[in-house]
Amino acid sequence: MKRKKLWTLLAVSALVGTLAACGNESDSSGGSGDNGDGGATGNSWILGTTDAVTSVDPAGAYDFGSWNIEYNIFQQLMTVPANGSDPEPDLADCTYDDPQTITCKLTEGAKFSNGDDLTSSDVLFSFKRNIEIADPNGASVLLGSISNGDADNPGLADGAIETPDDTTVVFHLNQPDQTFMQVITSASNSIVDEETFPADDKLADDDTENMIGSGPYKLSQYKAGEQAVFEANETYQGTKTPQAPQVFIQYFTDPAPLKTAVEGGQVDIAWRTLSPTDLNDIESNGKAEVIRGKGSEFRYWVWQFSTEVGKNKAIRQAVAQMMDRQAISDNAYDGTVTPSYSIVPPGFTGQKDSFQEKYGDPSVDKAKEILDAAGVKTPVKIKLGYPPEHYGPNTVDEANELADQLNSSGLFEATTEDAAWEEYQTITKEGAYDLFILGWYPDFLDADNYLSPFIRDGGFFANNYSNEEVNSLLDKEIGETDEAARADEIGQLQDIVAEDVPLIPSWNGQNVAVANSSMEGVEDTLDPTYIFRFWLISKK
Numbered sequence: 001m002k003r004k005k006l007w008t009l010l011a012v013s014a015l016v017g018t019l020a021a022c023g024n025e026s027d028s029s030g031g032s033g034d035n036g037d038g039g040a041t042g043n044s045w046i047l048g049t050t051d052a053v054t055s056v057d058p059a060g061a062y063d064f065g066s067w068n069i070e071y072n073i074f075q076q077l078m079t080v081p082a083n084g085s086d087p088e089p090d091l092a093d094c095t096y097d098d099p100q101t102i103t104c105k106l107t108e109g110a111k112f113s114n115g116d117d118l119t120s121s122d123v124l125f126s127f128k129r130n131i132e133i134a135d136p137n138g139a140s141v142l143l144g145s146i147s148n149g150d151a152d153n154p155g156l157a158d159g160a161i162e163t164p165d166d167t168t169v170v171f172h173l174n175q176p177d178q179t180f181m182q183v184i185t186s187a188s189n190s191i192v193d194e195e196t197f198p199a200d201d202k203l204a205d206d207d208t209e210n211m212i213g214s215g216p217y218k219l220s221q222y223k224a225g226e227q228a229v230f231e232a233n234e235t236y237q238g239t240k241t242p243q244a245p246q247v248f249i250q251y252f253t254d255p256a257p258l259k260t261a262v263e264g265g266q267v268d269i270a271w272r273t274l275s276p277t278d279l280n281d282i283e284s285n286g287k288a289e290v291i292r293g294k295g296s297e298f299r300y301w302v303w304q305f306s307t308e309v310g311k312n313k314a315i316r317q318a319v320a321q322m323m324d325r326q327a328i329s330d331n332a333y334d335g336t337v338t339p340s341y342s343i344v345p346p347g348f349t350g351q352k353d354s355f356q357e358k359y360g361d362p363s364v365d366k367a368k369e370i371l372d373a374a375g376v377k378t379p380v381k382i383k384l385g386y387p388p389e390h391y392g393p394n395t396v397d398e399a400n401e402l403a404d405q406l407n408s409s410g411l412f413e414a415t416t417e418d419a420a421w422e423e424y425q426t427i428t429k430e431g432a433y434d435l436f437i438l439g440w441y442p443d444f445l446d447a448d449n450y451l452s453p454f455i456r457d458g459g460f461f462a463n464n465y466s467n468e469e470v471n472s473l474l475d476k477e478i479g480e481t482d483e484a485a486r487a488d489e490i491g492q493l494q495d496i497v498a499e500d501v502p503l504i505p506s507w508n509g510q511n512v513a514v515a516n517s518s519m520e521g522v523e524d525t526l527d528p529t530y531i532f533r534f535w536l537i538s539k540k
Helices: 009-027 064-073 120-133 140-146 255-264 276-285 313-322 325-333 354-359 364-373 395-408 421-427 468-479 483-500
Strands: 045-049 092-098 101-106 161-165 168-172 217-223 227-232 246-251 269-271 289-303 380-386 412-418 435-440 503-515
Touching (some): 045 255, 064 227, 101 120, 120 140, 255 269, 255 276, 276 289, 276 503, 313 364, 313 380, 313 395, 313 483, 313 503, 325 395, 380 395, 395 435, 468 483
Parallel strands (some): 045 246, 380 435
Antiparallel strands (some): 092 101, 101 168, 217 227, 227 246, 269 503, 289 435, 289 503
């Protein structure tokens, strides 16, 4: 991700002040849908964030900055309600006819924000263009169950989507897939207007006139890296009732001015991302409220099996035995994160703390026994890698804390190296480090989203790990309809990961926002989906 020029706080404050003035002007218009406020009668408010936007077009986005816009201006066929886990109807009511067939009935009379009718043809168009565009920054990879599997010429599989009438969509999956109902809740699978979106390319982000959705808000202005302006959608017919006639997103390139802006009232809410030190400072000075919700953020260390150190199982197990996660939480993150002992976070079906069960508390003696039994000579030289900017300023603290733990044992000689994120993603695959840190937020709320992308044939990070038993179990659990049997299969996979150690879980994080005292409903949207639901939030 390219870093944009850092604004001065003066420029930020001036622009935010302009946005606030616009919001107040809108507030005076009253509560009538005739005034373009979609019936919302509350006050406008401003969200500040350091998240960058890759693309407003759902076909080109696979990141929270983009999804934050898309969840609010588009609809998905199904949605995960706040603090829920099971998909519920949004634009449609979808049900499994069998493990490979899903039928969706669209809301009668659904319309886009420009007044166009929304029909099954738009649904087919949206999924088809996502797969065919196959943008490298997009999430068409999530649609493998309805795609043709041709990497060179990706397309919708023959007969994958049937539209027998304007309000019916039938998905015919190419394999039993119990996660597909979750997949269609993703912002990347939003339904767009086939009359305004090009079929073979992304729509320009600033083309707000054609960026047409059917969600509770519509995007009226967008300037990359600066601001996004939303207005309540007067044609919206769903259950996500907007509270505010207008919402603004103000983009910051650095957490420091974001912290200053929320403390000084230039923005009403700060969400993603302030450092643990910033959050603790805000709590102590009382200038704003720190609101913590359940989260599913996952931070972990990946072994590269192409290096001599990384491919040695005894070394991998000894480091897993040595890692003191509580010390990482306390010393690197001021106690704001929770130690993780499994590849699957707490709260997901089949989750178990397999690393805790296998290794117990951190122990130098046990780590030495593992290395001695395998005939590994000590100290073992090991290179740790991390990206200094991508996951925030505390990443270097975690890398140094882990290195200190390993070095203090006398069993290892650990060194740390860093690289900018764009380069880091490449050189980790090329074997630049033995062990390197990555982070993950879920695409959808299912344990498989923490399994298949990580441990099937090297995972998305290409660490060269492969296990036929793992691949077989992954195929089995994704199509398993018996809940108890699936939970057992997911548990088996976690146990294998703790034995093979292709990666080491480090910690899980909460979903955190900072808000001033005039804001209500913020806590209602802070859940493991990381969907920031504008429609739940109001300003007194």
